Amino acid sequence: MADASLNPYLRAQQSFKEAVEILGLETAVFDLLKQPMRFFEVAVPVVRDDGSLEVFTGYRSQHNDALGPTKGGLRFHPNVDADEVKALSMWMTVKCALLHLPYGGGKGGVRCDVDQLSEAELERLSREYIRAIALVIGPDKDIPAPDVSTNPQIMAWMVDEYSRIRGENTFGLITGKPVAIGGSRGRVEATGRGLVHATRQLALELGIEFAKSTVAVQGFGNVGSVAAQIASDLGARVVAVSDKDGGLYHPQGLNIAHVIEYQKAHRTLTGYPEADAISNSALLELAVDVLLPAALENQLTADNASRVQARIVGEGANGPTTPEADAILFEKGVMVVPDVLGNAGGVTVSYFEWVQNQSRFYWSEAEVSQRLEAYMAEAMSAMHEMHQRFGVTLRKAAYLVAVERVAQAMRVRGWLK
Numbered sequence: 001m002a003d004a005s006l007n008p009y010l011r012a013q014q015s016f017k018e019a020v021e022i023l024g025l026e027t028a029v030f031d032l033l034k035q036p037m038r039f040f041e042v043a044v045p046v047v048r049d050d051g052s053l054e055v056f057t058g059y060r061s062q063h064n065d066a067l068g069p070t071k072g073g074l075r076f077h078p079n080v081d082a083d084e085v086k087a088l089s090m091w092m093t094v095k096c097a098l099l100h101l102p103y104g105g106g107k108g109g110v111r112c113d114v115d116q117l118s119e120a121e122l123e124r125l126s127r128e129y130i131r132a133i134a135l136v137i138g139p140d141k142d143i144p145a146p147d148v149s150t151n152p153q154i155m156a157w158m159v160d161e162y163s164r165i166r167g168e169n170t171f172g173l174i175t176g177k178p179v180a181i182g183g184s185r186g187r188v189e190a191t192g193r194g195l196v197h198a199t200r201q202l203a204l205e206l207g208i209e210f211a212k213s214t215v216a217v218q219g220f221g222n223v224g225s226v227a228a229q230i231a232s233d234l235g236a237r238v239v240a241v242s243d244k245d246g247g248l249y250h251p252q253g254l255n256i257a258h259v260i261e262y263q264k265a266h267r268t269l270t271g272y273p274e275a276d277a278i279s280n281s282a283l284l285e286l287a288v289d290v291l292l293p294a295a296l297e298n299q300l301t302a303d304n305a306s307r308v309q310a311r312i313v314g315e316g317a318n319g320p321t322t323p324e325a326d327a328i329l330f331e332k333g334v335m336v337v338p339d340v341l342g343n344a345g346g347v348t349v350s351y352f353e354w355v356q357n358q359s360r361f362y363w364s365e366a367e368v369s370q371r372l373e374a375y376m377a378e379a380m381s382a383m384h385e386m387h388q389r390f391g392v393t394l395r396k397a398a399y400l401v402a403v404e405r406v407a408q409a410m411r412v413r414g415w416l417k
Contacts, residue, residue, distance in 0.1 A: 008087035016090065019399040020407075022390055028416050029407045033093075036086055038062040042132035044110055046125045049118050056125065060108035060133050061089035062142055066409035069140050070106030071096060071347065071354075073147025073176075076125070076154075080109035095344050097402035099379050101351045104406075106142050108133070114149045126154045127161040134165050139172035139358065145350050146176040156181060172357035175350035184353035186368035187346075192226025192294070192316065194345020197373045198337050199290055199314035200234065201380035202394075206335065208311065211235030214253075214288040216310070218242050218280060219295030220269060223316045223343065225260055227292055232256045236290070240283045243268065244295075247283045248275035285309060293320035300325040308334060315342040330393050338395035341379055348375050 013034050020030040044056040059082060062070040072092040085107050093105030110129055114122060136142060146155055159174045159181065171182035179185060186193075200210040215236045217228045220243040228238050237253035245268050248254060254275055262272050270277075284291065284299060287309040293299045294316030300308065305325035313329065314337040315321060321329070321336060329336055349372060356362045363371075379401075386397035410416050 007083055009083035009090075012087040012090040015396075015399050016403065018396065019403040022392070022396070023400060023404055023407075025403070025407055026416065029403070029410070032410060032415065033064060033090070033403070033406065036061045036063045036089055037065065038136070039082070039086060040133060040136060041082065042129075044125065044128045044132050046121060046128055048121055056110050056112050056129075058108070058110040058129050058132055059085040060136065060142070061085045061106060062136070063089040063093045063105040063107075064406060065104040066406050066413060066415065067097060067104055068102035069104070069138075070142045071101070071103035071145070071175075071350070072106035072108070073145045074107075074129075074150050074154075074158075075109040075148035076112050076114050076150055077109065077148050078111060078113045080111045085109055091340065092347070093406065094399055094402040095340050095347055097405045098341060098383070098398050099344055099348050099351075099375055100405075101348065103143070103351065106144070107147075108144060109147070122154070123157050126157040130158045130161045131165065134162060137162075137173065139170060139354070143172070143350075143354060144174050145347070152176055152178045152183060172354055175353040175357075177353070182353070182357045182362075184349055184356060184368060185363065185365040186372070187349050187353065188222065189226045189230075190345040190349035190368075190372060191343050192223045192228075192345070193230050193369060194348060194372055194376050195223065195227045195292060195294070195314055195316045195337075195342050196230040196234065197345075197376040198341050198380050199292065199312060201377040202312055202314075202335060202337055202384065203290070205381065205384045206311070208289060210290075213237070213290050214239050215290045215292065216240040216283050216286050216288045217292045217294060218247075218283055218299060218320075219293065219317060220259075220263060221294070224292070224294035225256075225263070227294060227314075227316055228254075228256045229260065231290075231292075239288060240278055240286055241269065242278065242280050242283050242295075245270045247278040247280060248272050249278040249283070249286075250275040290314060293317055296320065298322055300329070302328065305329050306332070308332070310334060312337065315339040318343065326393060326395060336394055337380070338393075338398055340395070340398045341376070341383065344379070345372055345376065348372055 088107035096103040177183040291310035297319035302324035305328035
């Protein structure tokens, strides 16, 4: 049997098994959740610009639809394989159930290297993939979205192709679209905004006043820069930020709007005159109330977790904390907002986009932000309550909340006897 620590599908199965056991649910719950309800592998033929035909392999996994149609991203990457897609669809089930979204988990992808494709080839690939899975997706069946190496333009091509097949505009098929064809306002900022709202709610649960807290943000891309700006707007003192080249530190707090302007002009944080330089590794160990790792995976490890001084770690990136570091932080009393909630602002606003598409009634960015805050706060409260009930990490608590909700839906639908 493959090493569960390396295989994402086996890791996901183990997490579901632990949740079922902790909750004391019947083994049939795990039997239904340990694998996708439906999984598709498709051939995606693409005519290259030189006239040759290349056949790519595509996948779509629909994990569980007890709570509603499946939902999840599409990635274009050379390492896409069946086990990765299945695992990601299982994690989407957790994310959607945790946020109380009426969805199950889905995921898809095509094994390809977008850097080796022209724009015309990328469009043909996008359209052919949708043609290959058109019979098994739909606004009330399975709703894709952008993921690694896909973007709003690719989503626009895909929804156009599906609409042509159906003979009618079907904007609700896909989320993450351009605003011009039904995309939601506030979608670009959703992940960073959601991260701050989830973290602020945890601070409230712990009796920490977020507006008077100090914050360090690792990663200053879309998620990190938005999170830093929102935290600053809410009154927190953002004392450090960093990008791949290094970071900035100012104990009295950075002017985030000025830092963003500087980065846009220079494409780096290096050389910003109104702060001291700090390394990415040193930033993680600062004496702050809140640490937001929003860059790469595996930043907090067994080597440095014991030196983390933050009281709250909010994961904006995917997997920035290793399992070993997670255990060390929990033992130290550091509360970690897991990525399954920390970066769930994206899927939540994707849900809002789908609702707007279905109703043909579109919201202002202020409405989107207000609703997002409410969803993130409710999910964090449910997680914290489960954490207190079972004495587990918030990461495990997320699985407990999600599995309990999915199991309840399966039970009332008559799937469990």
